[in-house]
Amino acid sequence: MNASRLNALTDGVIAIVLTIMVLELKVPAEPSIAAVRAVLPLLGAYLLSFINIGIFWNNLHNMMQSTRKVNGAVLWANLALLFWITLIPLVIRWIDEAGITPWPVASYGAILLCSAISYLLLERALIAAEGEDSAVKRAVGSKFKEWVSFATYAAAFGLAFVSPYISIGLYVAVSVMWFIPDRRFEERA
Amino acid sequence: MNTNRLNSFTDGVVAIIITIMVLALPVPKSPGMAALLPLTVLFAAYALSFMKVGIYWSQHHHMLQVARKVNGRVLLANLFHLFWLSLIPFLVRWVGETGVTRDTVLAFGIVMLLCATSFAILRAVLIAADGPDSPVAKATARSRKGLITIVAYIVAIGVVFVSPNAAIVIYFAVAALWLVPDKRFEQLVG
Numbered sequence: 414m415n416a417s418r419l420n421a422l423t424d425g426v427i428a429i430v431l432t433i434m435v436l437e438l439k440v441p442a443e444p445s446i447a448a449v450r451a452v453l454p455l456l457g458a459y460l461l462s463f464i465n466i467g468i469f470w471n472n473l474h475n476m477m478q479s480t481r482k483v484n485g486a487v488l489w490a491n492l493a494l495l496f497w498i499t500l501i502p503l504v505i506r507w508i509d510e511a512g513i514t515p516w517p518v519a520s521y522g523a524i525l526l527c528s529a530i531s532y533l534l535l536e537r538a539l540i541a542a543e544g545e546d547s548a549v550k551r552a553v554g555s556k557f558k559e560w561v562s563f564a565t566y567a568a569a570f571g572l573a574f575v576s577p578y579i580s581i582g583l584y585v586a587v588s589v590m591w592f593i594p595d596r597r598f599e600e601r602a
Numbered sequence: 603m604n605t606n607r608l609n610s611f612t613d614g615v616v617a618i619i620i621t622i623m624v625l626a627l628p629v630p631k632s633p634g635m636a637a638l639l640p641l642t643v644l645f646a647a648y649a650l651s652f653m654k655v656g657i658y659w660s661q662h663h664h665m666l667q668v669a670r671k672v673n674g675r676v677l678l679a680n681l682f683h684l685f686w687l688s689l690i691p692f693l694v695r696w697v698g699e700t701g702v703t704r705d706t707v708l709a710f711g712i713v714m715l716l717c718a719t720s721f722a723i724l725r726a727v728l729i730a731a732d733g734p735d736s737p738v739a740k741a742t743a744r745s746r747k748g749l750i751t752i753v754a755y756i757v758a759i760g761v762v763f764v765s766p767n768a769a770i771v772i773y774f775a776v777a778a779l780w781l782v783p784d785k786r787f788e789q790l791v792g
Contacts, residue, residue: 414667418613418663421609421613422613422617422659425614425621426617426620426621429617429621429622430621433621433622433624433625488660488663489656489660489781492652492656492659496656499620499652500624502624502625503627503629507630507633509629511632511633512633514633515633516630516633516634516635516638520638
């Protein structure tokens with residue numbers, strides 16, 4: 414089975430997630446700089462989430478380029494990843510209503526952690542479907558970045574209870590790490 | 603007619619169904635962990651519904667991989683199936699507003715029964731379009747899971763009147779049954 418329908422569903426879901434996030438944003442209450450400042454944290458959460466989802470999509474896009482075969486396990490790993498990504502707009506809404514407080518910020522980390530785990534499972538399922546000497550296996554390589562983000566999200570979850578701002582710093586750091594495009598797949602494609 | 607447009611239309615509709623369900627989840631009223639607890643039930647309803655839509659999409663994906671031919675009746679049967687799937691986000695919203703009551707659990711069972719029945723109809727018209735010796739007919743020949751599912755939902759609808767919680771257990775059990783991937787299609791496609 415090839416990956417065309419899996420990609421179509423993924424693109425559809427991610428396009429909708431990216432778009433409904435903007436519905437969580439509020440217009441400033443009045444036409445003043447002070448009112449704009451009040452919505453800045455939410456704008457920041459929106460921007461960070463947009464980048465995080467964009468990173469997942471870019472990496473998926475690259476990985477699926479070198480995928481020739483999918484099976485039931487791949488479909489489920491992919492759906493698990495989509496499940497966690499759909500929860501991101503919900504957390505943004507929570508951060509909007511509760512502010513930058515430990516639980517909403519920690520939940521953000523928990524969802525990113527679960528997304529990262531699903532992504533690792535998807536890589537594993539793809540390699541299992543295609544074999545150890547497949548293009549996907551060679552391109553994925555050591556999964557170093559995957560494990561670094563995994564550990565950072567776990568740390569950020571705990572540190573949110575010390576200070577939510579430390580966690581936010583860690584989320585931004587992971588995004589910056591991934592923002593540098595993943596050349597592994599392009600080299601193979 | 604080949605299956606391309608039917609598949610892309612289905613993927614679009616399912617992508618929207620599975621994503622807008624999250625809009626039915628309210629945010630906790632306050633920033634503490636305690637505020638999350640009342641949402642656990644609704645969150646479970648969301649996860650179950652996500653799984654159900656995912657299962658139908660996976661099965662559709664598998665079945666249409668081996669289908670070679672579609673006709674007008676297949677398109678209508680597919681739309682009929684999508685109609686019932688599209689009611690799932692509505693049910694999540696209902697659970698969100700009134701909680702897990704006899705009526706919401708009953709409605710979920712009815713919609714699930716119609717999703718399963720319409721999928722069985724889709725399979726039947728695909729086989730009719732493609733012939734009794736077609737790959738789709740062969741791949742689904744020993745389909746006992748579909749029948750078990752329909753029977754389980756009929757039982758669950760009756761059980762709701764005794765205990766809604768028992769019906770919910772049946773819904774989860776059916777989901778678990780389908781989570782085991784179906785190897786029949788993979789063997790055919792390779």
